[in-house]
Amino acid sequence: MPRAAATDHLTRAGLNLIQQALSIYDADLRLAVCNRPFQTMFGLPEDLVTPGASFEDTIRWLVENGEYGDVPQPEAFVRDRVEAARAFVPHYMERRRANGRTISVEGSPLPEGGWVTVYTDISAVKRQEELLRGRSEELSDQLLSHAEELARTNRQLEATIAQLEEAKRELTEMEARIRLTTEMTPAHIARVDRDGVYTYTNRRLSTLLPDRGSDIVGLSFEEALGPVAGRLRPTLARALEGEASVLEFTEPTFGRRIRTAFTPDQTGPGEPVTGVYLLSTDVTEEAQARAALAQTHKRELAAQLTSGLAHDFANLLTIILGLQGRLEKMPLPEGARELTGATRTAARRGGLLLDKIARMSGPIEIRPAPVVLRDFLDSFTPLARAPLPPGIAFTAQTDVPHPAVMIDADSLQDSLLNLVLNARDAIGEGPGEIVLTLRAVRDTWLDIVVTDTGPGFTEAALGQALDPFFTTKGDEGSGLGLSMVYDMAKLAGGHVRLENRPEGGAAVTLRLPLKPAAAEARPQLVLLVEDMAELRASVRTTLTDLGHQVIEAASAEEALTLAEIPGLDWVISDLRLGQADGVDLLNTLATRAPGLRLALMTSAPETDPRRAEGALRWPVLGKPIEAPWLARLFSREDAA
CATH class of the missing domain: 1.10.287 (Helix Hairpins)
Structure with missing residues (x-):
């Protein structure tokens, strides 16, 4: 906490411990500071004890709520009080409130304007004075001493109560801050006692286990977690013995990867463990x-x-x-x-x-780009049907709720063709059927399943089919097809599962990370700067095939003129423009039009100094330019 904030906090805490009510108004009759007894003594609402509250509004509220008893002309009364405050002079007065209690009001001006006022409830003192005046001749010295002792005790008790109230308020505020912090933490934080019953939770369990509720206080470990509890029980048992540990596991229903830290709750080494704190986070993307x-x-x-x-x-x-x-x-x-x-x-x-x-x-780079799933299936279906004999049918379907996702379409297409050919070889001449199905597993995984009506996998194939060089095709197979499929899935952060279906046939599931993308982006107006006409025509065709509009420039000078066209979204420039330089061109455009999105394209190696300099500021596309690279460029979040 900064020193100024800490000092303010300590000052307010100290003022709240004072038994008297205190208020400070500035020269503009606005509240500068007050303590809690000021609010409780007069029952003021929050807006009138907030710094900046008007003195006039406070007096009007007190009049309307009967603080001064029956006031015939309220507005005149308020006006007189405000005028007296503007011409403030030191004063001390005692007045009887409408509720029958008596307070003393002592006001003193401040050097820079404004004043401080202290209000003291002197009702008890007044009653004692009246009693003493009425029966002083009958009271003995001993009774007087008892009365004085009682008064001291009452004052000590009032001070203690004030301290307890302040401590209670601070504890309440601290608990609220801790609760807010834990609720904002992107993790499930909880505590279980030695009987495995939840005594605390931050209500974020459902973000990790969507089929479980978040209000689990009072539930047992098994009731709260369901099937996952059995996986965690041994680690929990060790934590109850004092062993802190971390467990990472895959939740079976939705395939999420979860990491849970178990911390014993004990006051010190050798002390008994009274429970275990649990901190669980979703590390699916990290695992991918x-x-x-x-x-x-x-x-x-x-x-x-x-x-x-x-x-x-x-x-x-x-x-x-x-x-x-x-x-x-x-x-x-x-x-x-x-x-x-x-x-x-x-x-x-x-x-x-x-x-x-x-x-x-060899080196392979997965290049995910926005792909419309329906379009992908429509283009893949003819490729899949081409090598199939007439007796084998092929169908493709999707029930993914997102129209488009981020995938490497080329790598996925190669992998699926491998699977279709394997299914064809398993079925033979037919009749038979191959089905390609895309489905989402919550918002975590994209399952791509290829099923066939062939004889299914042998036991050996289920255990070894993903290994390089394993084949059941004899001399006709290299044993690398499924290995390449597995390789693609692992490079994308997913995995492959082989299984035989209960109704017969085999199923291969590619499970890839599900990353939704925009299905249709607004067509962009692109200024393409390239000094070679053939290359310019090739890139222009690629851009227009993606649905974008293109303006062409053959030189840096022409580009600077065309860049002033209203509505221009992008400038994509070659690194070498004859005698000119693409980096210098983009630097100039970045200064002239800060909102313009810029990119370079080049065939120069990554070690080229000018390419490296440009890459520090803008995306750089390597030649030859391919459509997925451009699609990914226009979908970049940091390009907007």
């Missing part, structure tokens, strides 16, 4: 990112391990093919040419296998 990063590291390691082997293997294949060629030129006995031909075919097949390994272990 971890899975994608781990898969990237695996790919890099695989590429390092296989690159050297593949190089040597390719050299061996070259030697084998060369030797076979030389053998075929020699006079060979009958049947030998058939053997050399088979050897040549096997060597070439080994070369194709090397190509597949290179594609699988």
